[in-house]
Amino acid sequence: MLSHAAGSYIPVSKPESLYDLGDLRAGNLEVFIASRREDIEAGQALRYRVWVEEVGAKVTPEMHALRREWDEFDEFCDHLLVIEHQPQGAPKVVGTYRLMRRDGMQKIGRFYSAGEFDISAISNYPGEIMELGRTSVDPAFRNRAVMQLLWRGIGAYVARFNVELLFGCASFQGTDPKQHALALSYLYHYHLAPEDIRPFALKERYVEMNVLPKDSFDAKEAFSLLPPLIKGYLRLNGYIGRGAVIDYEYNTIDVGIVVRTDMVTEKYAQRYKAQPNDGI
Numbered sequence: 001m002l003s004h005a006a007g008s009y010i011p012v013s014k015p016e017s018l019y020d021l022g023d024l025r026a027g028n029l030e031v032f033i034a035s036r037r038e039d040i041e042a043g044q045a046l047r048y049r050v051w052v053e054e055v056g057a058k059v060t061p062e063m064h065a066l067r068r069e070w071d072e073f074d075e076f077c078d079h080l081l082v083i084e085h086q087p088q089g090a091p092k093v094v095g096t097y098r099l100m101r102r103d104g105m106q107k108i109g110r111f112y113s114a115g116e117f118d119i120s121a122i123s124n125y126p127g128e129i130m131e132l133g134r135t136s137v138d139p140a141f142r143n144r145a146v147m148q149l150l151w152r153g154i155g156a157y158v159a160r161f162n163v164e165l166l167f168g169c170a171s172f173q174g175t176d177p178k179q180h181a182l183a184l185s186y187l188y189h190y191h192l193a194p195e196d197i198r199p200f201a202l203k204e205r206y207v208e209m210n211v212l213p214k215d216s217f218d219a220k221e222a223f224s225l226l227p228p229l230i231k232g233y234l235r236l237n238g239y240i241g242r243g244a245v246i247d248y249e250y251n252t253i254d255v256g257i258v259v260r261t262d263m264v265t266e267k268y269a270q271r272y273k274a275q276p277n278d279g280i
Contacts, residue, residue: 018078021156026145028086029094031153034079043079043096043136044068050136055173056251073112073133076104080153082137082146094141095150098134101161105131113169116245117199117256125197127164130157132257135229147232151264158261165197166238166259169245170230171252177207177244180253184244185212186222187230187255193239199256201243207253209244230255236263 017032024031034040047069051057063069082095105111111131113119122129132154137146157163172180188209193199201207223231241256 019157019160021153021160024149024152024156026149029082029084029145029149030091031080031082031095031149033153033157034081039081039093040074040079041068042093043081044070044074046093046096046138047134047136049138051134051250054139055171058249058251069134071112073100073108074098076100076108077133078104078157080150080157082141082149082153084141093138095137095146096134097132097150097154099154099157100131100133101163102129113167113199113256116169116205116247116254117201117241117243119167119199119256121195121197122165122167122199122258125165128162129165129167130161130163132166132168142228151232155264158264163261166257166261166264167199168257169254170227170233170257171247171250171254172227173252175246175248175251175253177211177246177253180225181211182217182222183225184209184253184255185214185217186219186226187240188242189214190219191234191238191240193241193256193258197239197258197260199241199258201241201245201256205245207244207246209240209242209255230257233257233259 018035019033021031021033034043045068048059048063048067051069052059052063057069059069078099080097080099081093083091084094085091100111111119111123112133113131137150154166158166172183174180177184226234236259238257238259241258245254246252247254
């Protein structure tokens with residue numbers, strides 16, 4: 001885990017949301033869609049601490065120098081931030097999600113997930129779709145309040161743009177599928193997405209998830225081994241795609257996730273049961 005070093009945050013300005021999602025607060029925490037470059041960069045600084053310093057992603061010398069993680073998709077996405085207001089001084093970013101709808105995808109020509117998965121079934125879905133990515137929560141704030149606010153923000157965003165399907169990549173840390181054989185097999189046997197919205201790992205990157213027979217393991221034990229973020233998607237009745245992908249650049253094994261937005265509501269967010277380690 002990362003140490004919570006004093007002064008390691010890039011401060012954000014007084015929140016100015018790109019879209020009006022309502023007043024989404026919990027105590028001294030607030031969630032909003034970043035509208036200014038400095039706020040987006042503060043989210044990228046959190047992403048650096050989580051994905052580079054903690055997970056072990058390999059990034060460019062420029063990113064190391066600036067201590068921010070970004071890519072070409074950021075310009076075409078909306079950036080959801082959770083900030084903690086300070087008694088003195090500027091707020092600090094403690095959580096972030098990157099959101100891309102069809103209009104953003106059309107500007108860059110593809111979704112991020114398409115580099116790992118065949119998402120044609122999702123792309124052909126007639127309603128609005130949205131890709132989730134780069135989920136990051138500061139280690140010192142991996143608690144129920146922050147995860148609730150992130151999901152409340154997503155719920156408000158989904159309602160505003162009438163999003164019907166959420167999708168993206170979710171990760172296991174490390175690049176050895178054998179270490180996650182039980183969890184991957186569980187996902188395959190119990191949570192495989194329906195064919196009409198199922199992503200498939202690209203043929204050249206395909207890693208088999210069906211490693212262990214369904215009757216050879218305890219489902220509850222297998223569920224306990226899942227990363228917290230994947231557990232959260234499953235609590236929303238989410239599904240998993242066919243095949244995993246090893247991302248050597250980010251030191252992860254990725255699975256495709258799909259969530260119908262029926263349960264992504266304010267009511268659900270209020271009862272979201274995050275675990276202490278939720279965040280990546």
